Amino acid sequence: MSILQGLRGGLANGVPSGESRDPIGFAVAGLRKLSQSPALDRLGVRKQTEQVVFTVTRSGFKTMAATSRAFKKKGKQGAPGVRVPNAIPHGVFDLTPSEDEQMLVDVVTEFAAEVVRPAAAEADEACAAPDDLLKSSLEIGLPILGVPEELGGISETRSAVAGTLVAEALAKGDLGLAVAALAPGSVATALGLWGTDEQQQTYLPAFTEGNVPAAAFALNEDKVLFDVLSPSTTATKTADGYTITGAKSLVARGAEAELFVVGASLDGKPVLFLVESSTPGLSIESEPAMGVRAASLTKLTLTDVKVPATAVLGETDGSTYTEAVRLSRLAWCALSIGVGQAVLDYVTPYVKEREAFGEPIAHRQSVAFMVANIAIELQAMRLVTYKAASRVAQGIDATREIALARKLCADKGMQIGLDGVQLLGGHGFVKEHPVERWYRDLRAIGIMEGTVLV
Numbered sequence: 001m002s003i004l005q006g007l008r009g010g011l012a013n014g015v016p017s018g019e020s021r022d023p024i025g026f027a028v029a030g031l032r033k034l035s036q037s038p039a040l041d042r043l044g045v046r047k048q049t050e051q052v053v054f055t056v057t058r059s060g061f062k063t064m065a066a067t068s069r070a071f072k073k074k075g076k077q078g079a080p081g082v083r084v085p086n087a088i089p090h091g092v093f094d095l096t097p098s099e100d101e102q103m104l105v106d107v108v109t110e111f112a113a114e115v116v117r118p119a120a121a122e123a124d125e126a127c128a129a130p131d132d133l134l135k136s137s138l139e140i141g142l143p144i145l146g147v148p149e150e151l152g153g154i155s156e157t158r159s160a161v162a163g164t165l166v167a168e169a170l171a172k173g174d175l176g177l178a179v180a181a182l183a184p185g186s187v188a189t190a191l192g193l194w195g196t197d198e199q200q201q202t203y204l205p206a207f208t209e210g211n212v213p214a215a216a217f218a219l220n221e222d223k224v225l226f227d228v229l230s231p232s233t234t235a236t237k238t239a240d241g242y243t244i245t246g247a248k249s250l251v252a253r254g255a256e257a258e259l260f261v262v263g264a265s266l267d268g269k270p271v272l273f274l275v276e277s278s279t280p281g282l283s284i285e286s287e288p289a290m291g292v293r294a295a296s297l298t299k300l301t302l303t304d305v306k307v308p309a310t311a312v313l314g315e316t317d318g319s320t321y322t323e324a325v326r327l328s329r330l331a332w333c334a335l336s337i338g339v340g341q342a343v344l345d346y347v348t349p350y351v352k353e354r355e356a357f358g359e360p361i362a363h364r365q366s367v368a369f370m371v372a373n374i375a376i377e378l379q380a381m382r383l384v385t386y387k388a389a390s391r392v393a394q395g396i397d398a399t400r401e402i403a404l405a406r407k408l409c410a411d412k413g414m415q416i417g418l419d420g421v422q423l424l425g426g427h428g429f430v431k432e433h434p435v436e437r438w439y440r441d442l443r444a445i446g447i448m449e450g451t452v453l454v
Contacts, residue, residue, distance in 0.1 A: 171338025
C-alpha cells in the first residue's frame with residue numbers, strides 16, 4: 001500500500017470512507033506513515049526522517065478530534081446490559097492458569113517476543129505504534145477479551161485473571177506498545193461491565209465485527225496534587241443531557257480515537273461518560289511523555305461538550321468510576337510485572353557474560369544480590385497482583401488487595417528499572433540497550449490512571 005492510499009478515508013485514524021482529512025490530519029498521518037516506510041532504509045535517510053518526526057511530535061500538534069464513524073443507536077434505552085458471571089471459586093488460592101488462559105498467554109507471549117519487542121525502539125522514538133502491529137493485536141482477540149460471549153466476545157466468566165496475564169505477557173515486549181494495543185479493549189471491557197443494553201448494542205458491534213475503532217479511557221489530569229477520585233473536569237446536567245468541560249492528559253492514541261470514556265465530576269461525584277470523537281467541542285493535542293511514548297499520548301480538551309443523558313456509563317454515585325480506577329490500577333500492576341520480568345531476563349545473562357578484572361561481574365556479591373533482589377521483588381509483585389485479580393474475577397471485594405498491589409508495584413517496579421540500569425553500568429544509560437526505556441516506562445506505574453483495564 002502506498003503512503004497516499006494509507007491516508008484515504010475508511011482506514012486507520014478514524015476517518016470514514018466518505019470523508020477526508022483536514023491539512024493537519026494529513027500532516028500527522030503522513031509523517032507517521034513515512035517514518036514506517038522501508039524506502040527510508042534503501043535511500044539511507046531514516047535517521048533524518050525520524051528526527052523530523054520526533055521534532056514535530058515533541059513540538060506537538062493541535063487539532064479537532066478525529067471524526068467518528070456513525071454509531072447508530074440500538075438496543076433498549078435504560079434496559080440493563082449483558083453481564084458475564086463471576087468465576088467459580090475453587091476454595092484454594094491456586095495461581096495455575098486454566099487451559100484456555102494458558103493458551104491465550106502463550107499466543108500473546110509469542111506475539112510480544114516476535115512482533116512487539118523488535119518494534120519497540122522505533123515506536124518509542126516516533127511516539128507511535130506501527131499500524132501493522134496494532135492490526136495484528138486485533139487478530140489475536142485483545143479488544144474482545146473482556147466482552148461477554150453473548151455479545152460477540154470471548155468472555156464466558158469474569159476475565160480479570162486472563163486480562164492480568166495478557167497484560168503482563170504483552171508488556172514483556174514493550175510497555176508503550178502494550179498500552180496502545182490494550183486501550184481499545186479497555187473501553188470494550190468497560191462497556192461489557194457497566195454498559196446498558198443500548199450502549200452495548202450501539203458500540204460493542206464495532207469492537208467485535210472486524211473494523212475495531214481506536215478508543216481510550218481519559219481519567220488523568222495535568223493538575224498539581226491530582227486526585228483521580230476528585231476530577232477537575234465537570235459535568236453539568238442540562239434539559240437534554242450533560243455539558244462536560246475540562247481537560248484530560250496522557251490519553252493513549254487520543255488523536256485517532258473514535259470513542260472516549262471520560263471521567264468528570266457530577267454533583268460532587270466522579271462519573272464516567274461515553275463521548276464520541278465527532279462531538280463538537282473536543283480538541284486533541286500531542287503530549288509525549290518521559291515513558292510509554294509508543295502509546296501516542298495526547299491531551300484531550302473538552303469545551304462545553306454536550307452529550308445525551310444516555311452517555312452516562314454505569315452509576316452516578318461514584319461507585320462505577322471508583323471500580324474503574326481500581327481495575328485500571330490492577331492492569332498497570334500487571335504491566336509492571338511484564339516489564340520487570342523483561343529487565344530480569346535481560347540483565348541475568350548480561351552479568352554472567354560481562355567481565356571485569358578477569359571474571360564475570362556476576363561473581364561479585366553486590367551484583368549477584370541485586371539480581372536476586374529483582375527476582376524476589378518481582379515474585380512478590382506477581383503474587384499480590386494475581387491474588388487481587390482472582391478476587392475480582394470471583395466478584396469478591398478486592399479493594400485492599402489492589403491497593404497493596406499498586407503500592408508494591410509502583411515502588412518495587414521503579415526500583416527494578418533503576419537496578420537494571422545500574423547493573424549495565426554505562427550501557428544502561430544508552431539507547432543501544434532497552435533497559436533505559438524500561439526504566440522510563442516503569443515510572444508511569446504510580447502516575448498513570450485509567451488508560452487500561454482488566
